[in-house]
Amino acid sequence: MPDPKGFLTTARELPRRRPVDVRIQDWHEVYEDFGTEHVRAQAGRCMDCGIPFCHNGCPLGNLIPEWNDLVRRDDWQVAIDRLHATNNFPEFTGRLCPAPCEASCVLGINPSDTTGAVAIKQVEVEIIDRAFAEGWVTPQPPMVRAGTSVAVVGSGPAGLAAAQQLTRAGHDVTVFERADRIGGLLRYGIPEFKMEKRHLERRLEQMRAEGTRFVTSCDVGVDLPAERLRTSYDAVLLAGGATVGRDLPAPGRELAGIHLAMEYLPPSNRVQEGDLAATPITAEGKRVVIIGGGDTGADCLGTAHRQGARSVHQLEILPAPPAERDGSTPWPTWPLMMRAGSAHEEGGERVFAVNTERFLGDDAGRVRAIALHEVAMVEGRFERVEGSEWELPCELVLLAMGFTGAQREGLLTDLSVDIDDRGNVARDHGWQTTVPGVFVAGDMGRGQSLIVWAIAEGRAAAAAVDAHLSGHSILPRPVGPTTMALR
Ligand SMILES: Cc1cc2nc3c(=O)[nH]c(=O)nc-3n(C[C@H](O)[C@H](O)[C@H](O)COP(=O)(O)OP(=O)(O)OC[C@H]3O[C@@H](n4cnc5c(N)ncnc54)[C@H](O)[C@@H]3O)c2cc1C
Ligand code: SF4
Secondary structure, three states: OOOOOHHHHOOOOOOOEOOHHHHOOOOOOOEOOOOHHHHHHHHOOOOOOOOOHHHHHOOOOOOHHHHHHHHHOOOHHHHHHHHHOOOOOHHHHHHHOOOHHHHOOHHHHOOOOOOOOOOHHHHHHHHHHHHHHHOOOOOOOOOOOOOOEEEEEOOOHHHHHHHHHHHHOOOEEEEEOOOOOOOOHHHHOOOOOOOOOHHHHHHHHHHHHHOOEEEOOOOEOOOEOHHHHHHHOOEEEEOOOOOEEOOOOOOOOOOEOEEEHHHHHHHHHHHHHOOOOOOOOOOOOOEEEEEOOOHHHHHHHHHHHHHOOOEEEEEEOOOOOOOOOOOOOOOOOOOOOOOOOHHHHOOOEEEEOEEEEEEEEOOOOEEEEEEEEEEEEEOOEEEEOOOOOEEEEOOEEEEOOOEEEOOOOOHHHHHOOOEOOOOOEOOOOOOEOOOOOEEEOOHHHHOOOOHHHHHHHHHHHHHHHHHHHHOOOOOOOOOOOOOOOOO
16 A cells, blocks of 8 residues: 555655766766665655556566555565566666656656656665665576576677576576676666666676676677587577667768767776776867767766866757657657756757768868758758858767667678668567577667666567477566567
């Protein structure tokens, strides 16, 4: 029974962010501690709706009203059991998810931030942090071993979720990763100020203790023939991500000082890991232009400020979205609206409805400016606004315009799997590629998406692999390969 008046007596509240001038001096996470009583009060705002729309927003099917009420009643140990029942890694989603559950929370029908949606994501992260602190997150090795083996290629959230599910179901699981550390984009894409890597390390410790094996610095299809995996393992699950960054083939692209976001972010993360004393691509003292207004661009923005950029502009070809939920995306769908993450609060200028015409260089072949013009949307197409051209001086340009799909050469050509029209690895309703016994999950099959979807896909694909090897499976299947976000 929830608190019948919680949502009437308590306003929505989130933890404070550390002051900007303090936090950009370091790489730690930006939020201050919230405090147990604050979390309980926030959880107590949940109405335990007859139809909990928050469930429809979350691809994992998280049991949100159940753990909200458990937290309200101070029963944290049962709360983490209910949370882990649907989500292998709440410490990742609790920090990094854009929270489609909150967008579809019934309390979110009222758009005001003080009376708005239940702070579901904050309750989630507080449950798992408390569980780790109390020592409740322990290895869950299988009672019985199945005698079957699975190779998982890729160690992002999809590969890790699948590996944990399959290990716990009794299969011998080996995760192959071409990078030198495990974690995929959680490791080398997402900056430390969004999620400190210690959260990843302690989860990997649990997985190793459960029996999952990890092989790093092994590019399957290059260092190890993919065929060897097929003959040495009973099933193969591909979870290699959508790693090919969208480029901008405008004149001058060859100039020095223009980089894809995923050339810029990983070395910065390596500095935090202690591998490098300094990053080879730094924003220090530079005027920086980020092309792409999304989350990857925001990660570049926060990184550039911490490196000491002189100025930062973030460009977006789309017009500025409205301040409140746009009428075209009514509740409970994911709202089209202006979003300002912590990185935007730290400085920089956002410029909307602009297109890059060309990059301009100096005599040494380095970028010195970009030539821009404004665009207007006319009958669904971008049209140049005549007379709106201008130059924006810069010494560093970062391209953060999304990803075009999975890398073909190496693994995928070696396996000869089919690719679908959207550039992703084709799969049937049972997560299987066109090569028998080879399955696919995460961004490699869905295209660039979110961590919560990668975990949901990893869990569901694990159930399919388990059924393929054992004849049946009781593992959960939270989503299907063609399930779409609520819209
Ligand atoms: C900069 C950035 C920030 C993001 N921030 C957020 C966020 O805040 N919240 C959110 O929800 N989503 C975010 N995303 C999206 C999210 O990170 C991805 O959707 C998610 O990581 C996809 O998981 P995955 O397991 O499918 O693939 P990935 O995380 O991409 O992992 C794939 C792994 O496979 C490895 N691999 C590929 N090919 C091979 C091979 N042949 N052999 C061995 N290993 C191989 C790769 O090295 C990589 O480690 C962000 C994305 C980027 C780029
Ligand atoms: S929709 Fe919101 S108020 Fe209703 S059960 Fe879910 S979290 Fe609670």
